[in-house]
Amino acid sequence: MQHFYFDHNATTPVAPEVLETLVACLGQTYGNASSIHHFGQSAKQRLEAARRQVAALINANASEVVFTSGGTEANNLAILGMVRGAQQAHKHVITCSIEHPAVLSPAKQLGAEGVEVTCLRVGENGIVSPEDVRRAMRPETVLVSIMHANNELGTIQPVAEIAQIARQGGAAMHVDGVQALGKIPVDVQALGVDLYSVSGHKLYAPKGVGALYARKGVRLMPIAYGGHHERDRRPGTENVPGIAAFGAAAELAGARMAQDSERLTMLRDRLENTVLDRIPGTGVNGSRWNRVPNTSNLYFDGIDGEAMVIALDLRGFAVSTGAACSSGALSPSHVLKAIGLSDERARASMRFSLGRTNGVEQVDALADAISASVAHLRRISVHA
Amino acid sequence: MPEQPIAVAMSGGVDSSTVAAMLVREGRPVVGMTMQLWNQRRLPELAVEGATGRCCSLDDVYDARRVAEQIGIPYYVVNFEKQFEEHVVKPFVDEYLAGRTPIPCTLCNNYIKFDRFLEMADSVGAHYMATGHYARIRFDAGSGRYQLRRAVDDSKDQTYFLFGLTQEQLARTMFPLGELNKPAVRELAHSMDLAVASKGDSQEICFVPNGDYAAFMDAYLKEKGVSVERTEGELVTAAGRTLGRHEGVHHFTVGQRKGLGIATGEPLYVIATDPATQRVTVGSNDDLLSPGLFAKEVNWISIAGVAPGASVPAQVKIRNRHAAAAATLWGTDDPGRVEVRFETAQRAVTPGQGAVFYDGDLVLGGGWIE
Numbered sequence: 001m002q003h004f005y006f007d008h009n010a011t012t013p014v015a016p017e018v019l020e021t022l023v024a025c026l027g028q029t030y031g032n033a034s035s036i037h038h039f040g041q042s043a044k045q046r047l048e049a050a051r052r053q054v055a056a057l058i059n060a061n062a063s064e065v066v067f068t069s070g071g072t073e074a075n076n077l078a079i080l081g082m083v084r085g086a087q088q089a090h091k092h093v094i095t096c097s098i099e100h101p102a103v104l105s106p107a108k109q110l111g112a113e114g115v116e117v118t119c120l121r122v123g124e125n126g127i128v129s130p131e132d133v134r135r136a137m138r139p140e141t142v143l144v145s146i147m148h149a150n151n152e153l154g155t156i157q158p159v160a161e162i163a164q165i166a167r168q169g170g171a172a173m174h175v176d177g178v179q180a181l182g183k184i185p186v187d188v189q190a191l192g193v194d195l196y197s198v199s200g201h202k203l204y205a206p207k208g209v210g211a212l213y214a215r216k217g218v219r220l221m222p223i224a225y226g227g228h229h230e231r232d233r234r235p236g237t238e239n240v241p242g243i244a245a246f247g248a249a250a251e252l253a254g255a256r257m258a259q260d261s262e263r264l265t266m267l268r269d270r271l272e273n274t275v276l277d278r279i280p281g282t283g284v285n286g287s288r289w290n291r292v293p294n295t296s297n298l299y300f301d302g303i304d305g306e307a308m309v310i311a312l313d314l315r316g317f318a319v320s321t322g323a324a325c326s327s328g329a330l331s332p333s334h335v336l337k338a339i340g341l342s343d344e345r346a347r348a349s350m351r352f353s354l355g356r357t358n359g360v361e362q363v364d365a366l367a368d369a370i371s372a373s374v375a376h377l378r379r380i381s382v383h384a
Numbered sequence: 385m386p387e388q389p390i391a392v393a394m395s396g397g398v399d400s401s402t403v404a405a406m407l408v409r410e411g412r413p414v415v416g417m418t419m420q421l422w423n424q425r426r427l428p429e430l431a432v433e434g435a436t437g438r439c440c441s442l443d444d445v446y447d448a449r450r451v452a453e454q455i456g457i458p459y460y461v462v463n464f465e466k467q468f469e470e471h472v473v474k475p476f477v478d479e480y481l482a483g484r485t486p487i488p489c490t491l492c493n494n495y496i497k498f499d500r501f502l503e504m505a506d507s508v509g510a511h512y513m514a515t516g517h518y519a520r521i522r523f524d525a526g527s528g529r530y531q532l533r534r535a536v537d538d539s540k541d542q543t544y545f546l547f548g549l550t551q552e553q554l555a556r557t558m559f560p561l562g563e564l565n566k567p568a569v570r571e572l573a574h575s576m577d578l579a580v581a582s583k584g585d586s587q588e589i590c591f592v593p594n595g596d597y598a599a600f601m602d603a604y605l606k607e608k609g610v611s612v613e614r615t616e617g618e619l620v621t622a623a624g625r626t627l628g629r630h631e632g633v634h635h636f637t638v639g640q641r642k643g644l645g646i647a648t649g650e651p652l653y654v655i656a657t658d659p660a661t662q663r664v665t666v667g668s669n670d671d672l673l674s675p676g677l678f679a680k681e682v683n684w685i686s687i688a689g690v691a692p693g694a695s696v697p698a699q700v701k702i703r704n705r706h707a708a709a710a711a712t713l714w715g716t717d718d719p720g721r722v723e724v725r726f727e728t729a730q731r732a733v734t735p736g737q738g739a740v741f742y743d744g745d746l747v748l749g750g751g752w753i754e
Contacts, residue, residue: 304507306463307507310507314415314508377507
């Protein structure tokens with residue numbers, strides 16, 4: 001059976017161009033980037049070229065890019081490093097209820113360390129209100145952390161406006177940009193943010209590599225100790241092949257952004273419109289506007305999302321009920337709960353996230369499979 | 385559409401793994417599913433090293449996934465923790481607190497494995513399910529009923545726990561191991577090189593580590609913030625003589641001899657527990673004998689039932705490890721209630737346990753001992 005992939009927000013396949021870079025680097029550029037000799041220098045060159053590539057995609061200076069093991073580490077470094085390094089006696093952090101656990105968990109850890117944490121609610125559109133941020137600001141607020149695009153809904157947050165509020169209040173602004181990079185243009189200077197987290201594997205690069213943009217002058221307390229790598233901000237021998245691949249993927253994403261964006265918007269809307277037209281008791285979770293082009297989160301009243309993921313997988317379509325990280329979890333998605341869905345509707349929701357591998361025929365086949373699965377599941381639940 | 389797959393409930397043990405592999409070998413499309421029923425991170429005080437009876441551990445899921453990979457079937461973990469707690473764990477605790485001795489495996493079969501799992505199977509497009517139970521099902525054209533029969537391997541027979549299965553459930557269920565004995569199953573697992581072929585059998589109640597149900601209950605009630613009323617009370621004889629005190633009625637079960645904490649000349653056994661007075665009554669072995677019992681919520685399987693006032697000869701099992709005793713089933717005015725009269729009095733008839741009615745190999749039906 002053929003399997004089609006509609007879960008690009010969980011991870012993406014490595015792009016063929018990126019794979020070439022990765023394999024070449026694994027085979028040939030095996031030196032330690034800290035070594036003095038020829039091999040070390042080659043690795044260092046690769047590393048710095050990749051840094052320029054990633055920096056270019058977000059309009060940063062290369063020296064402001066810190067490579068990490070992925071988005072989670074970048075978020076931890078930004079939040080823990082920033083707040084622990086702040087000098088104030090009393091510290092306050094603002095974040096919001098639809099953040100990824102890679103932001104919420106370090107924030108919770110700070111809470112346990114005595115930092116006050118405000119977790120803002122969002123409206124049913126899945127977008128944080130800058131006014132709410134303004135009201136939550138205090139003199140002791142040291143960090144505001146708001147994601148750029150939500151992983152489950154795809155909704156884009158007004159981070160530029162929020163960054164301005166943070167700056168006026170004397171706080172640093174961190175943005176989890178893992179789900180935005182490569183999907184929408186990112187310009188850290190125009191956004192006016194201090195810290196911006198990104199991940200390679202959401203961008204057709206391999207897993208295990210990410211980066212944190214840390215604006216020049218931002219002081220971070222290290223969260224791990226070892227060597228002087230990454231300008232003393234992140235110790236450990238650099239994952240040169242992964243980083244080189246990330247660089248290649250960043251360059252590719254920049255070159256393809258407009259084209260990918262237009263095509264994915266068309267495919268996503270085609271899927272959504274077909275499904276909404278055909279199946280009653282169905283709707284979009286969160287705003288249909290202000291979304292990244294590839295993401296659609298839909299509810300199908302009366303069905304069990306967990307069963308539908310399995311049913312669709314057995315028909316050859318890979319989708320998810322929400323974040324891959326919460327699969328198999330007992331409670332419904334915290335994001336869907338945060339935008340006001342009942343437990344029942346949250347459990348009846350599915351995320352479709354499209355990518356470069358999908359075409360019109362696949363999308364139409366998925367729409368047919370969704371119609372058939374929903375009809376079957378609803379028939380069963382009537383009998384049950 | 386291709387042939388509908390069969391959903392195999394895979395626990396990660398040798399039996400259900402062999403079932404999945406057998407069906408694949410027969411060329412049937414199979415989808416493997418493991419039920420996540422209990423979160424082992426709960427009740428950390430019970431997490432003793434080397435504890436047995438750890439249901440739904442990560443190791444079991446790992447094993448099931450490995451077998452699924454080996455035999456090339458799609459595999460999923462489905463989460464029924466909420467339903468398991470509601471329909472199995474909570475009633476288990478409540479029954480003990482009410483002075484009865486529950487059988488959670490039967491509740492799990494009735495409400496989870498052959499209900500929620502079957503529904504999930506249906507949802508994903510599998511009309512039939514198969515499990516590693518040792519029992520047999522056949523359709524009897526004469527009566528138009530699906531009949532449940534004891535397994536060929538008498539020492540492994542699990543029909544005692546399956547008395548609650550309805551005709552609809554039996555119609556959609558396959559027990560491929562019912563015709564095999566355990567050594568043959570292991571041999572089959574070895575011959576197919578299954579990664580779990582040498583894995584030990586699961587024991588006791590799956591969510592209760594080391595079979596220490598009293599410790600489980602104490603931890604569970606503590607987690608729930610339920611302050612158990614003091615259930616300590618007196619140990620008395622049938623004649624009303626007080627022999628000593630005990631730490632709670634839920635620590636005792638009818639027929640129990642050990643752990644009474646009293647030394648007397650003759651061996652003493654628990655003959656009754658009464659949570660209302662918190663009394664545990666003890667007596668001699670003879671005091672445990674009962675000429676009969678009433679069973680409630682009876683489910684009929686191989687026959688349609690017994691009319692009020694009518695009787696059917698049968699052999700009745702009153703707990704899993706009990707040699708079925710010759711008896712007569714008498715119908716009552718309540719179609720869900722049956723009177724059982726034994727030919728010879730039986731020891732330790734325990735409220736809360738199942739009474740399962742057999743006619744030779746056939747399971748006629750069964751109910752809960754009042």
